[in-house]
Each structure stands twice: as structure tokens, then as C-alpha cells.
Amino acid sequence: MTRRRVWLEASLSMLAFIAVWEIVSRLIGGRFPVVPAPTAIAAAGVQASYPIWLNLRLTLIEAALGLVGGSVLGLLLAAAFAAWPRTEATLYNLVVTIHSIPLVAVAPILLIWFGVGITAPAVVAALACFFPMVVSATRGFRAASPSSLDLMRVLGASTTQSFLRVRLPASLPFIIAALKIGAPAAVLGATVGEWLGTAGIGYLLFSSMANFQVPLLWATMLVAAGVAAVGYLIFAGIEGLAVDWRGRGTAT
Amino acid sequence: MRLVRPLAGVLRDAGAVIAFLVVWQVVTIAFAVPAFLVPPPSAIAGALAANAGRIGAALAQTGAEAAVGFVGGNLLGLILAAAFARSRRLERIGLPLAIALRSVPLIAIAPLLTIVLGFGPTTIVVMAVLISFFPALVAGSAGLRAPSPDALALMRVLDAPERVRYLRLRIPAALPFIFAAFKITAPAAVLAAMVAEWTAANSGLGYLIIDAGEQYRFPLMWAGIVAATALAVGAFIVASFAERRVVWWPLENA
Numbered sequence A: 001m002t003r004r005r006v007w008l009e010a011s012l013s014m015l016a017f018i019a020v021w022e023i024v025s026r027l028i029g030g031r032f033p034v035v036p037a038p039t040a041i042a043a044a045g046v047q048a049s050y051p052i053w054l055n056l057r058l059t060l061i062e063a064a065l066g067l068v069g070g071s072v073l074g075l076l077l078a079a080a081f082a083a084w085p086r087t088e089a090t091l092y093n094l095v096v097t098i099h100s101i102p103l104v105a106v107a108p109i110l111l112i113w114f115g116v117g118i119t120a121p122a123v124v125a126a127l128a129c130f131f132p133m134v135v136s137a138t139r140g141f142r143a144a145s146p147s148s149l150d151l152m153r154v155l156g157a158s159t160t161q162s163f164l165r166v167r168l169p170a171s172l173p174f175i176i177a178a179l180k181i182g183a184p185a186a187v188l189g190a191t192v193g194e195w196l197g198t199a200g201i202g203y204l205l206f207s208s209m210a211n212f213q214v215p216l217l218w219a220t221m222l223v224a225a226g227v228a229a230v231g232y233l234i235f236a237g238i239e240g241l242a243v244d245w246r247g248r249g250t251a252t
Numbered sequence B: 001m002r003l004v005r006p007l008a009g010v011l012r013d014a015g016a017v018i019a020f021l022v023v024w025q026v027v028t029i030a031f032a033v034p035a036f037l038v039p040p041p042s043a044i045a046g047a048l049a050a051n052a053g054r055i056g057a058a059l060a061q062t063g064a065e066a067a068v069g070f071v072g073g074n075l076l077g078l079i080l081a082a083a084f085a086r087s088r089r090l091e092r093i094g095l096p097l098a099i100a101l102r103s104v105p106l107i108a109i110a111p112l113l114t115i116v117l118g119f120g121p122t123t124i125v126v127m128a129v130l131i132s133f134f135p136a137l138v139a140g141s142a143g144l145r146a147p148s149p150d151a152l153a154l155m156r157v158l159d160a161p162e163r164v165r166y167l168r169l170r171i172p173a174a175l176p177f178i179f180a181a182f183k184i185t186a187p188a189a190v191l192a193a194m195v196a197e198w199t200a201a202n203s204g205l206g207y208l209i210i211d212a213g214e215q216y217r218f219p220l221m222w223a224g225i226v227a228a229t230a231l232a233v234g235a236f237i238v239a240s241f242a243e244r245r246v247v248w249w250p251l252e253n254a
Helices: A004-027 A036-045 A049-083 A085-099 A103-116 A119-142 A147-156 A159-194 A202-211 A215-252 B004-030 B041-050 B050-088 B088-103 B106-117 B121-144 B151-156 B162-200 B205-214 B219-245
Strands: none
Touching: A004 A036, A004 B088, A036 A049, A036 A215, A036 B151, A049 A085, A049 A119, A049 A202, A049 A215, A049 B121, A085 A119, A085 B004, A103 A119, A103 A159, A103 B162, A103 B205, A103 B219, A119 A159, A147 A159, A159 A202, A159 A215, A202 A215, A202 B106, A215 B106, B004 B041, B041 B050, B041 B219, B050 B088, B050 B121, B050 B162, B050 B205, B050 B219, B088 B121, B106 B121, B106 B162, B121 B162, B151 B162, B162 B205, B162 B219, B205 B219
16 A cells, blocks of 8 residues: 555656646747757657667677576576685685776776677676675575574485575575666676667767767667566566565575 | 784784785786786786776765765755654655666666666766765664663753754764665765766766776786775775774763
């Protein structure tokens, strides 16, 4: 009930904002061409929907590859940290150092390494979601209650068994939280990776800027924003279910 | 004891970094790795030394743009957070817009900002403002609401004026949140400035990296990346240091 109301109010204030924007830009009457009216942006988006879709499809593939690859690598590293705590002491700071290299600075190198194509953007996307997963999953594997782990040990479970039965389930909320951050980050990473390339949403953004196709630029940016938001919402929805499940688990 | 343990940690980290550099140097030379893949550290250091003037100027420019954007974005965000804390209605109208702005991938906004604000430092600073704004708003809003109802009730019972309630209770309670946000936004502002330099400048670190790559001057490109990383890490360290100096009291649930 209250949640629906929050959504309603949010949509109303967005609609009001768009309406004011439309009215103001009609009143000004094209004297400020770099900020077109919302209707003009929508028209450009509809008109260019096919090229936008072709480029978007590529970006989605790259972002999905990056999300899967980066998250799996991050999970494996976090699992290694949980299994051999000594590796964490040595490698964690290295991981933090690598993460602190600005992603935008890495993109040109990756483009040189992998050439123009889907690999470089996918790797940028993977890098963008790798780090949140390492941090979050490392915390998650530690979140298992010590008494459950003791119980497993008393019952004679192997390390693998107690990992699969106790540590992994306990870490699921953390993993989903990392995916919630990672999904929009992957879209963003892929977009940045395409910037210097020849296709994809990032390329479309760059080329419509260079060619001064202002309404198309706005439309493409809104599509990119929408896709990133959808990626977030998917995992936020899954998180909602997972939190339910966790709440019931701890209540008993 | 307290002094010895961090020192051992620092030594181990330094050892890991040195070992990493040595392995890198040996591998690139032993296997004759071409410079466009990975130049050896010695070549990067050489390029860093040979182009110290240019890299230093780019570093100073990007650092200044990021700093101005960081200050501006945090001021805006915190002022808005204070306004939201005083008026629920304003928050209900404003917060959805702020979240919508946030969900726009900020890096993707750079071409648009370049068109709207033009080629030049304004665009770059505004990018850094945008990236610093939202964490400041969220942290400020959460922080100003952080004092316990008991403490707020006590203030009311003691008939403390609004100004005192803010100075003694709400603002100190908000500081840990705000400084935690600083640690995120200080390196992010550097990143944002560099992205904007791709589209809206022909100077600065972001431009230097791209330009060196296009001229096949790979050691210079890597030197630029090293400088950019140092700037981002430096910004984070300054923010962490400031946090430890200002937020000296133990946190209940950090």
C-alpha cells in the first residue's frame, strides 16, 4: 500500500518534470537546440529505433558476457579467500590496487589488446562487476553463523559439504547485492568499452555527439539509462524474494 | 605491538608490489613482449621521467577539475540533504528526481554534456559535480536522520533551539556518513573528470592517455595510466585520512 503510493508519487513528480520541460522548451521555441523537447527526443528515438536496437543488442550481449564472466571470477576468488585465508592476506590488497586503476584509463589498453569487437567492451564490463563481487562475496562467505559451522563439523561434514550447505546459502544475499551493483555497472562498462570502437550504444552516443544529432544523442542516452535501470531492477526483484526467504530462515 | 603490526603489513604489501614489478620486468624482457601489449616497468618509468612536465601539467589540471567538481557536488548534495531533512514534502518531490538522475549512467552522459555545455573545463567540472552529488545527498539525508529518537526527545525536553539541535546532535551524527561518502566520491570525481576529458578537452590525463595510444606511444600511455591511478588512489587516501581525523569517536554500527 505505502509502497504503491511511493511509486505513484515518484511517477507523478517525473511526469510533472517532463511536462514542465516540454512546456518550457516550446515557449523558448528552439533557441536552445542542445536541449530538445521531450517529444522531439521521443520522435528521434522512434525514428531511429532500428539502429538503436541493433546497437543495443550488441551492448546487451557484451554486458551479459561481462556480468557472467566478472561475477564468476569474483566468486571464485572470494571462495579461494574463504578456503585459504592466507591467500586473502596477500591478494586482497593487489585486487584493491587493480580496482583503483580507473576503468576509463584501462579501456584504451583493452582496445589495443583485443582489437575492435565485442571482446574489449565485454572485458571492461567484467572488470566493472568483478570487484563488487569479490568484496561482497568475501563478506558473505564469512557471514555463516559460527554455530552452524560448528554443527557441521560435529556432524563430520567435509569442508566442501559445509561450504555448499552453510557458507554458500548464507552468502546468497551478499552475492545478489553484488549483482544488483554489477548489472548496471556492466552496462556502463560495455558502453565505455565501445566508446572507441565502431558499434554499440557507446559508439552511437559518441557518433551522434560528433555528428551533432542532438535528439538522437538524448534518445540513445535515455535508452542506455533505461537498460542500466532494468538490470538493477531485475536483481533488486530477486533480492526482494531472497530477503523473504532469509527472513523466514532466521525466524525459526 | 600496535605499531609493529601495521608496519609488518606495509612491508608485506611493499614486498608484493616489488615482486610483482620484478616479475613483470623479467617476463616482458625474457619473452620480448611487444610494447603495444605491455611495456616493461622500466620503459614506463622512462616515459614518466621523460614526459614529467607534460604528465605533471595534465595531472594538475585533472586534479584541479576533479577537486572543484568534488567540492561543488558535495556542497549541492549536502545543502539539498539539509533541505530534505527539514521538509518531508520537498523530499518526496525531490528524491525521485535525484534517483532518476542517478540511474542515468553518468559516464554515458559525457557526450551529452559536451554538446550542452560545450567543449571545455565547464563540462569536465560538471561531470565531477554530478558524480559527487548523489552520494552526498544520500549520506547527508541518512546521517541527519541518524540520531536516536531518545536523543532527539532529550533535546526537545531540554528545549534546545533548532540551531543547537543541528550543531550538537544531527551534524555530528551525519559526519560518519558524509565522510564515508567522501571516500567513494573522491576517486569517482577523478574518474568523471577523465571521462569528460575524452569528449570535451585536448589536455588533462584522460586526453593524454587516449592521445598517446593513438600516436602509438605506449610507454607514455601507460605512464598516464599510472599517473591517473596515483591521482585516484591519492584522492582516496586523503579522504580516508580526513575521515580518521574528523570522525574520531567509535561507531556503533559502521
